[in-house]
Amino acid sequence: MGAAKRPSKPSTGSREKQLSLDRPKAARIGEVRAALGQLSGKAALYCSDASIARYLVARNWDVKKATKMLKKTLKWRSEYKPDEIRWDEIANEAVTGKIYRTDYFDKSGRSILVMRPGVQNTKKAKGQIRYLVYCMENAILNLPHGQSQMVWLIDFAGFSLSNISLHVTKMTADVLQGHYPERLGVAILYNAPKFFESFWKLASPILEPKTFNKVKFVYPDRPDTNKIMEELFNMEELESAFGGKNQATFNINDYAARMREDDNKMPLLWSPDNSALASEPYVMNKDRAQEDSSGLKSEETSSEKREETDSESENREETESESERGETDAVSGKKEETEAVSGKREETEAVSEKRDGTETESEKGKEAENSSSAVELTSLPVEGKGITPAYKSGCSSSDP
Incomplete structure (x- = not known):
């Protein structure tokens, strides 16, 4: 299966227009950078202009809130070390194909993570989240030039009530929203069972409005929702489980070989030789420009709620076990x-x-x-929870 066609680069006139739109935002990127102070090593690589911009977008371009959010991620990355997770550490989590990166992209050139919660094979949330982090880092590593987001394809085949965990769902949301802002382009919930609707209503408040709006329900017996798949994917490449024509199935041995190759690429991304990436300019793409100009009021409230959740998270980490x-x-x-x-x-x-x-x-x-x-x-104890990662520029496939 070949990779999806890469998005073309913007024309000179289009780029000048984008840069013009970005000038006020570039000033805010500078403010965040100044607030972060002197950075070195992986922290400096991570905080490219594009990366800082993603945190600003997540906090509605509020410099103070974006800086606070980014500092939490930098602290988390220095302790959790997501870029140092290797295949052999998490291979046991992957054997059933519950999460894997496809070898094809969507029509926009975004990496695709297939998720099959119905074939969950472990019980410890800590291990499940660590594997999710590994998959996120790998998906970002393989983003093509000019693309910063990924797609989640969630297959509900074999899903039952026993697979439902509000705790793991919340931890997943914390990882995605707290440490991978603006990395999810769209999440497809494919053929979700009727009983999932009740759980979704319970879990929805965990999601920020922008994340919630990226979730799309698709049912194979409803032509109106199937159009979503046709618009997003090349049906020749898309797996048959999602209505595509590709009959290939997950093979753990083949996938392990691919992941070990990527494990060898990861240190190169974070080597000092890539220090120039820290100054990679942020260029706002068309979709993001429209999103920013819409002035979503809900994001302000959402960011405030997020800060409260982050505060609780710091206390809860002590009782994670x-x-x-x-x-x-x-x-x-x-x-x-x-x-x-x-x-x-x-x-x-x-x-x-x-x-x-x-x-x-x-x-x-x-x-x-x-x-x-x-x-x-x-003095009552507070329930614990875990968190998880982010990296790479929205402008370059090699920008952390």
Whole structure:
């Protein structure tokens, strides 16, 4: 199977227009770079203009919020080391073909990750997320020149209630939204079962509005949704499981050979010889220009919610081993305890405001009792969660 036709480069006039549109945004990229301070090594390679721009887009071009988000990713990358994950470390996660990169691209030249949750073969969320990170890094490594995004093709064949995990779904969203902003172009949920709709309603609030809008449901018995596939993919290359004409199936041995070849390429991308990539200019493509000009108000609210989630994430990392059980009812229980803490605090503050300088000793005793109760509640443990990565420029296939 051959690779999809690469997108053509913009004409000189088109490029000048893009650069003109980008001048105010280029200033904000400079502000973020100044706020980051002196960078070296992989951090400097990662923070190209294009990479910084993706974080600004994710935070509606708010410099302060984008800087905070990017700093979290840099910290995460230095500790998690996503670019150092190798095939032999995660091969056991891949044997069933639950996630793999295709050897063809979509019509826009985007890398494609096929996901089959119905053939999940492991139980630990930590290992599942680490394999997802490896696949994301590999998909970005193989992006062609001029492309910065990928496509997720999610096949629900064999999917059952036992495959549902709100915990893993949330961890996946944290990885994608927190450390791979603007990397997902579209996610196709192919032939999702009816019972998945209830889970989707529960999981949807986890997604930021922009991410939510990239999710498309496609059903083989509905011509209107099948048009999505025809618009996105070359049907000769697309696998038959998704309505295409390609009869090839996943072969673990062939895939392992491909991944080991890519493992050898990864260190070259992050070598000091690529230091010039850190100054790669950001050029806004047509779709992104339209997206920026639409002024989505929801993104502002979404970014604020995201900051709250990031804050919770820092505390939850300490108890990650407990969170790997991934039971939805346990998550719900912890949320109820947290709400109880909040309620107790509000009651204590309300009582405190009503008291005046002539409180009786009895009332003071009750105040101490309430304070003690609040302290006990606030000491409750918080459910843990994991996070995961990003890299490479939106302008060049070799830009981290």
